[in-house]
Amino acid sequence: MRILLVEDEKDLAAIIKQGFTEQGYVVDVAHDGEEGLYMAENFPVDAIVLDIMLPVMDGLEVLKRLRKKGSTTPVILLTARDALLDKIKGLDTGADDYLTKPFIFDELLARIRSLLRRKTEVKQAVIRIGDVEINTASHEVSRGGKPVTLSAREYALLEYMAYRKGEVVSRTDIVEHIYHEETDMDSNVVDVYINYLRKKIDRDFKKKLIHTVRGAGYMLKEE
Ligand code: CA
Numbered sequence: 001m002r003i004l005l006v007e008d009e010k011d012l013a014a015i016i017k018q019g020f021t022e023q024g025y026v027v028d029v030a031h032d033g034e035e036g037l038y039m040a041e042n043f044p045v046d047a048i049v050l051d052i053m054l055p056v057m058d059g060l061e062v063l064k065r066l067r068k069k070g071s072t073t074p075v076i077l078l079t080a081r082d083a084l085l086d087k088i089k090g091l092d093t094g095a096d097d098y099l100t101k102p103f104i105f106d107e108l109l110a111r112i113r114s115l116l117r118r119k120t121e122v123k124q125a126v127i128r129i130g131d132v133e134i135n136t137a138s139h140e141v142s143r144g145g146k147p148v149t150l151s152a153r154e155y156a157l158l159e160y161m162a163y164r165k166g167e168v169v170s171r172t173d174i175v176e177h178i179y180h181e182e183t184d185m186d187s188n189v190v191d192v193y194i195n196y197l198r199k200k201i202d203r204d205f206k207k208k209l210i211h212t213v214r215g216a217g218y219m220l221k222e223e
Helices: 010-024 033-042 059-069 083-092 105-118 151-161 169-177 188-201
Strands: 001-008 026-030 046-050 077-081 097-100 126-129 132-135 139-143 146-148 210-213 217-220
Touching: 001 010, 001 033, 001 139, 010 105, 026 033, 033 046, 033 059, 046 059, 046 105, 059 077, 059 083, 059 151, 077 083, 077 105, 083 097, 097 105, 105 126, 126 151, 126 217, 132 151, 151 169, 151 217, 169 188, 169 217
Parallel strands: 001 026, 001 046, 046 077, 077 097
Antiparallel strands: 126 132, 132 139, 139 146, 210 217
């Protein structure tokens, strides 16, 4: 999944980015509101972490403009301590959640997971597809009750497809939401990773869950 982080405190932004990256997210960072708005409108992001106090354009204005244009991307606002008015304004402007600074990174991570699930109507940390269970908090995967060991990249691919279960996911979607832009990605690499996943998820089972949709991409679904 791809996250946009709009935060002008560069040290904090770097720490948050590193934390998300270690969890397998792709992270874009903007250091002011205008840049943040541009990236939110032009990059295929799945969720936005938006600081309120930003140079050029503040976070509430960014949010207002995004919502006005019909964007439904989940947004979590970062607010200063005691800035109750900002929280109220933020929620009224269409923020999905907020977090007061200073915060513990794990809490931001849990809230992001919750927002991503809300967007995809998955209510619990565990996503189930057939007899496959994907724990989005611990990154543990099992099929038929038996643990499946995946690399970080295989996990990210499976999780992305699971959030979009029953939908066709194109190779471009996968490249944009799973891989960092600095990696020179050939969409053939997607096919390679799909094959790795198939070996681990489907090969030993009669019921296949990873389906190829000809000319369109892949789909994770039961039957
Ligand atoms: Ca700030």
